[in-house]
Amino acid sequence: MKPRVLIIMGSDTDLPVMEEAAKVLRRFDIPCIMTVASAHRTPERTLKLIKNAEKSRIQVIIAGAGMAAHLPGVVASHTIIPVIGVPLDASPLGGMDALLSMVQMPPGIPVATVAVGKAGAKNAGLLAAQIMAGNDPALARKILDYRKEMTTEVEEKAAKIERKN
Amino acid sequence: MKPRVLIIMGSDTDLPVMEEAAKVLRRFDIPCIMTVASAHRTPERTLKLIKNAEKSRIQVIIAGAGMAAHLPGVVASHTIIPVIGVPLDASPLGGMDALLSMVQMPPGIPVATVAVGKAGAKNAGLLAAQIMAGNDPALARKILDYRKEMTTEVEEKAAKIERKN
């Protein structure tokens, strides 16, 4: 099946975190590709990935990186496919460096930034799904179901804790 | 013409900043509505706006707020329309409070966060346009033209500075 989302990470060590995005997409039966590219160490490769994404009609790009995390911004500057940035906690500064390097994109080239780390990676998957659901009623229904399951899950956990009181 | 984007701000004093989002959208001939709603002071009104947005098939919601800026998160928790959050600099903490209140959304409900203040508001408009361009080739062309104009503008400014050297 043709992939609809491209997930790029700055380093292969980011895989355990970025997997969270892929898991969410798989759950919604959204085909995606995951790969590695560094804005700084492999700028040409990054460009080629973007060109391929445009040719194969990728609908959303998710890019995760740590430290001075330029990857999503660099990707966004070469395409108008929406880019979601996931800041990673990869230095002693607790991910604040990656967060500011993504969210503070100057006027002209936006990056849709989510939370630092695993929570952010998961939300990146969800945001990508929500963006594509605008023209995909079946996907929209799946996301609504997912939300209901979250509700049920919270209610079950609540019930357990209430019983213990 | 039917609006495609809803811009909500937490207070009418946020208008000069949030106007930047509307300007970008107008430039791309994307009809939008701008209004005020507070996640905290008018929770019911916020809910009604979301229900109306869903009925009138709004495609993207942009929400700007300052301080403990819950507006985009609260909106996002009631709809699967993609929500873009614009953190505003409305306290002595320089907008860091609004930024963290938006970008650090816990897993399950994403907010696409952009930069603090005017730069962010402008990018929110651009991001909304890019999201809608996925199914609107005419809009995609306009955004590509806009990017070319940015290039030309930078080159003209560069030429002026180079002459002065």
Place this chain on the structure above:
Amino acid sequence: MKPRVLIIMGSDTDLPVMEEAAKVLRRFDIPCIMTVASAHRTPERTLKLIKNAEKSRIQVIIAGAGMAAHLPGVVASHTIIPVIGVPLDASPLGGMDALLSMVQMPPGIPVATVAVGKAGAKNAGLLAAQIMAGNDPALARKILDYRKEMTTEVEEKAAKIERKN
């Protein structure tokens, strides 16, 4: 016995921290209920809990959450029962995200914010007790006794350390 305090947490994983609030309340024989609700994943459940709290004449609500911690603010926007917010350390940003998401509530809807983590949860229990003690002289006496015990405890520890000198 009818509960007087409602303790809500954003996730069941917050229980070991929020337990500190319940422990303090139990020590003062203040009945309380503990449950889970997420401002974002279960907004309706959150509303229902608040309505029930008002009906059953809950006197104080304690709400703990991490990341973009909207729970106490959302609760506070739907009731005038005093709401105490406990910011939790649930992301690589060390709880600063949760702290600012609570304490920086915009004008109109206050959240009484305490320290990040266990120390805050314990103080939330004490603050709830102090609020209720205004009309409950027996409770006031218990809190004063508790303070004396703290004094004694510090003095005993001091004595031990002084002996070692």
Place this chain on the structure above:
Amino acid sequence: MKPRVLIIMGSDTDLPVMEEAAKVLRRFDIPCIMTVASAHRTPERTLKLIKNAEKSRIQVIIAGAGMAAHLPGVVASHTIIPVIGVPLDASPLGGMDALLSMVQMPPGIPVATVAVGKAGAKNAGLLAAQIMAGNDPALARKILDYRKEMTTEVEEKAAKIERKN
């Protein structure tokens, strides 16, 4: 009429900010006294104010201070009357110093901390009112009316902005 709330500020230059708390209280016909006391420069005076507050059955104490803002914590350590802390922006560090000096109170002695500056001072007044409303149904009604007025105010502002669209 006997005052029910004591407002203390660390310096007379804090008056324009702390006035916001008094304004809210006056609006609800809650008598209050405002005065100056420094935890550091006038520790004895601070103690005397607390003793007097206890004798005259003050129900809530609001304390505002800047920098290493110990005033609310010192007050709270000498009484079990609930203490609300308002961090003031009085140094080049933007109020972060005062915020952390209040909200991070160690376990045992809570301070109910609100936002930095005027927004916080206003919310301190509202929180004090909400605490007292638990046993004062007339006051509770006034607060509920106030909330409705906030709603109306936001709606009017929204209408203005919507017309301009």
Place this chain on the structure above:
Amino acid sequence: MKPRVLIIMGSDTDLPVMEEAAKVLRRFDIPCIMTVASAHRTPERTLKLIKNAEKSRIQVIIAGAGMAAHLPGVVASHTIIPVIGVPLDASPLGGMDALLSMVQMPPGIPVATVAVGKAGAKNAGLLAAQIMAGNDPALARKILDYRKEMTTEVEEKAAKIERKN
């Protein structure tokens, strides 16, 4: 021998850190007492310790505390004996809370603040010694010797590393 320095810590769990101050003082044969007192939980005890310190002609007071670390400021407000503050890392905020609660003392009552944690505790002992050395040439000589030893120690470590090159 009559103690010349009083070391107070906010909690007995601070002992392993504050020990560093005592070790330095012992090395210079400066008698000191170590004890526990909390600015908030035992304000009276804190006052009594200060009065005793004045009576027994203590020359420097070292006070260590974490979180909203008021202990050194409260001590300093009741005496003109120089007070050295050691901020402790006792919350998820990494000691930044304790640091700002000490160093940002408002005009009128200074606290001589040193680094967060063990490095600061050690330097507190050295600073106390330097303050007393002004009138104690024998102590001055010991401190100068200590500095020379530090130099030798660094040189030995340097030699080891240089050999490995």
Place this chain on the structure above:
Amino acid sequence: MKPRVLIIMGSDTDLPVMEEAAKVLRRFDIPCIMTVASAHRTPERTLKLIKNAEKSRIQVIIAGAGMAAHLPGVVASHTIIPVIGVPLDASPLGGMDALLSMVQMPPGIPVATVAVGKAGAKNAGLLAAQIMAGNDPALARKILDYRKEMTTEVEEKAAKIERKN
């Protein structure tokens, strides 16, 4: 009269802030010298000033600097005269850079750090006086009088505000 305190600042533009230290010292009739020296631009001059200070039996050195504020640390590394550091707000980072560059001195060489800016400069003067008062009962009395005046001043301001209530 022989100066007892040396006030060094990193730049002549720091004079309006560092004057606060000199004012306090003059009020206590403590002779002091004020001068400029940069740890980085004039390292030799800095060394010479320290040697002179030791020869002329200066008792305390106050050093103020902004940005990467090494001046007090560099001074402290060349003498055992107690060094008080005043961090100045001289960059867009609000003085946090200067604060951390002073207070976080590594083990071995302490700098007694006070608050950022004017409040800190004033407290540096007071701390210097308190250090010297240990062997100067007349000075001790002056400082105690100063504290009483502060008390009176606060009480007068309090009275004014109370009358306005």
Place this chain on the structure above:
Amino acid sequence: MKPRVLIIMGSDTDLPVMEEAAKVLRRFDIPCIMTVASAHRTPERTLKLIKNAEKSRIQVIIAGAGMAAHLPGVVASHTIIPVIGVPLDASPLGGMDALLSMVQMPPGIPVATVAVGKAGAKNAGLLAAQIMAGNDPALARKILDYRKEMTTEVEEKAAKIERKN
């Protein structure tokens, strides 16, 4: 004369700050070119500038940018000419965003980062000169003279302040 240093800034509004770098270079008779290029809005132009710099044997590149300041990192990823990054204060976050976006470059591609704003721009010019002085004894002498002038300047300012004492 052939330029030896290329100064790039992200926006023409950065000119008043980046001019400081050019002024220093002119003072040392080092020919330089100044121009504008945005890593995000004009990625191709940025690449072309780098290729030209390599062809014309530019020895050092200085790049200034604000917000998520990727310019120096992007430049550095395409050349092995040393790149100096000047973080600019161009958002409500005080330049902390630009600083972390430059200095936290991940392993493989270094950016030599200097201080935020004008001080940094000036130091970027000096650092460029120092780098080139390694093979240019005449330039080395000019830099040494410049340092002596700085010393004299500080001494003159010191003399003025000492006279006022």
Place this chain on the structure above:
Amino acid sequence: MKPRVLIIMGSDTDLPVMEEAAKVLRRFDIPCIMTVASAHRTPERTLKLIKNAEKSRIQVIIAGAGMAAHLPGVVASHTIIPVIGVPLDASPLGGMDALLSMVQMPPGIPVATVAVGKAGAKNAGLLAAQIMAGNDPALARKILDYRKEMTTEVEEKAAKIERKN
């Protein structure tokens, strides 16, 4: 072979981090010396090292330190050899203290600052190599080869992850 780079660290415990710089240099066959010197505990030794470096025609100095990390600034103030500063994470403040103590050098004396910790140490080695490559075409070729290897390495890792998809 005559060393071309001097690596100084503030403490022998910094060796595992600073080794990263030496490894990079060795890989490019650039001879270097590694040693320990503390700006504060061994100022004279630091000066002597600089004088020796100048005599032996060292081309770049790399200095790593933690906390109030003055070492690179102090070195830079005594020589015009380019100084690269590596901030180390050596306190509870996560390296932010060392970073600001280096990068915020005031105008006149630049320090080329890189990232906190190991990533920074490695980049310091690379930056030193790039600075020397300006006059050493063989070295330039080695750095270009290194970059190609980085590209290959990323591509191999990408291939592995893509296969797993």
